[in-house]
Amino acid sequence: MDKYNISTKDQYNSIYKDSITNPEEFWSEIASKNFIWKNKWDTVLKWDFKQAKVNWFQGAKLNITENCLDRHLQDNSEKTAIIFEPNNPKDSSEKITYRSLFERVCKMSNVLKEKGIKKGDRVCIYLPMIPELAISVLACARIGAIHSVIFAGFSSNALATRINDCGSRIVITSDGSYRGEKIIDLKGIVDDALSECKIVDTVLVVNRINSKINLVDGRDILLKPLLKNADKYCDAEIMDAEDPLFILYTSGSTGKPKGMVHSCAGYMVYTAYTFKNIFQYQPNNIYWCTADIGWITGHSYILYGPLANCATTIMFEGVPSYPDFGRFWDIVEKHKVNQFYTAPTAIRALAKQGIKHIIDKDISSLKVLGTVGEPINEEAWNWYDKNIGKNKCPIVDTWWQTETGGILISSIPGIIDSKPTFATFPFVGIQPVLMDSESNEIIDNDVVGRLCIKFPWPSIARTIWGNHQRYVNTYFSTFNNMYFTGDGAYRDADGNFRITGRVDDVIIVSGHNLGTAPIEDVINEHKNVAESAIVGFPHEIKGNALYGFVTLKDSSNVSDNTKDEINKLISDKIGPIAKLDKMQLTEALPKTRSGKIMRRILRKIAENDFDNLGDISTLLNPEAVEAIIKNNIR
Ligand code: PRX
DSSP states (O other): OOTTSOOSHHHHHHHHHHHHHSHHHHHHHHHHHHSOOSBOOSEEEEEETTTTEEEEEETOEEOHHIIIIIHHHHHHTTSEEEEEEOSSTTSOOEEEEHHHHHHHHHHHHHHHHHTTOOTTOEEEEEOOSSHHHHHHHHHHHHHTOEEEEOOTTSOHHHHHHHHHHHTOSEEEEESOEEETTEEEOHHHHHHHHHTTOTTOOEEEEEOSSOOOOOOOTTTEEEHHHHHHHSOSOOOOOOEETTSEEEEEEEOOSSSSOEEEEEEHHHHHHHHHHHHHHHTTOOTTOEEEEOSOTTSHHHIIIIIIHHHHTTOEEEEEOSOTTSSOTTHHHHHHHHHTOSEEEEOHHHHHHHHTTTTTTTTTSOOTTOOEEEEESSOOOHHHHHHIIIIISTTTSOEEEEBOOGGGSSOOBOOBTTTBOOBTTBOBSBOTTOOEEEEOTTSOEEOSSSEEEEEEEOSOOTTOOOEETTOHHHHHHHHHSSSTTSEEEEEEEEEOTTSOEEEEEESSSEEEETTEEEEHHHHHHHHHTSTTEEEEEEEEEEETTTEEEEEEEEEESOGGGOOTTHHHHHHHHHHHHTOGGGOOSEEEEOSOOOBOTTSOBOHHHHHHHHTTOGGGOOOOTTSSOHHHHHHHHHTOOO
């Protein structure tokens, strides 16, 4: 049996069983038959969850770009690897063949080398969704540099924090970016960030909007002439299986963002294998994931997973609402997209528009629909199924995380049935468990618990950059010998998993992970703020939105602008995605007798659920709750 191509339910059952009973043999077979290696491994798996140490394919040598590019050149050099769809539909899209992508990646690799970048160096990439983003990522991988892509919606402060954390001396950016009708001055943001990043000595600049920009002498260089003169071949650096491939930052519930480190071999094997099967990708399909490469979904399922399978993958620069809410369906029609993968937030925003933007579009090419990033509510699921899938496209609700590298729980078209609001069953090799509050594994079905994974899979993150202890504490200390996801889940009577949401202080807003503590820290920097607490509340489109309770040092000194100032501060220091939807200025926050803010009560207030506040009499200051309710902003 070809275990790489799962095509029936029986096959899945037998492969799943095999992957659990003989994981080492199983992954060894998948890895050796479907990828090219310079050298095979000595040991398939070594692991110790107590110390958060996981090694896959130790001793193997490879380069992921040889698997994503070189090996396709013999038979598929003229096949389209990437279709670039620009922000403005009046501009033409660009089809980049595997040959051309290979050459452009090699040229970029040579430019980076010429700038002194070598294996193990970190390279920060702050670019919009244009081909140079994909090319820069792959060029880093080609020369063994560790890419750290920073979502181009982050502010200068957030960018500076990430550059400094990973110690990158180079930034690749563009003069600006287009987002719908907006033009964003990316280079200006980089300039601001670099005033706080003394180690950066080189900035490579792509011309995207052809604006007049300030080039700092000796630091900033336009990429175009460098690329023009660069050689179109570059040897691939030989990497160890466990060498870091990239760092990608994700929010923690406290402290600075966590730079999750992914390694070369395991990440490649798992993202490629999941992509092939969960999307049931067939040669000549056109696949589109609407995510940004600034997030893990873009890394794994726009770039590495599809390219390792010689797929055609679409990169879309724009937004779903520009020039109107029919843009996604225009693109599906134009490129005859077969697999379409997006976030529940986008589905809800599009559903709100009704079907007027769909009815005149031919979207009959669609075969598989996917969602990712947050729980999908039943209404949105049904709308997607009926109006986009025309009740004939399986929906894969894929649950995973930046830390997991690839999809861990999902249905598989034609193999594991979709069930509205359920991610359903674990993918091959994944052993999810639910834990109760006493740290016992819950064996029964029809139960809720904390979602853990009890055995390593190839693409699990290996550490947090520069802070392994934090990695141990965050993921491997809550439950003995388990990876703790931070999510709660319900398992129904048949064993289907539904993710119920975060059980920590991370709130998912429009599919973006936001830690509450880092936002509170920023609010508290406002000169008149004494204290703040943020909680989430349900939002029609965003899934969750942020509600901030803020106490002032001098409440007689509240200007009309105080709330605006606070939101501006958040926008400047973190990015517009972290702005508060609702803000209530209050005299005091409810606290326990030991002085801890009672977020549980604030959450109920934010949800308008005043009847279920629980016993507030044991609080240090029950009157604070009454005052908040009295002045509640709704
Ligand atoms: O809470 C889960 C939610 O998103 C978190 C991971 O966020 P991030 O690292 O940014 O990665 C997002 C893209 C993989 C998870 O802990 N989440 C992700 N997918 C789903 C989901 N919640 C419910 N259903 C999903 N399909």
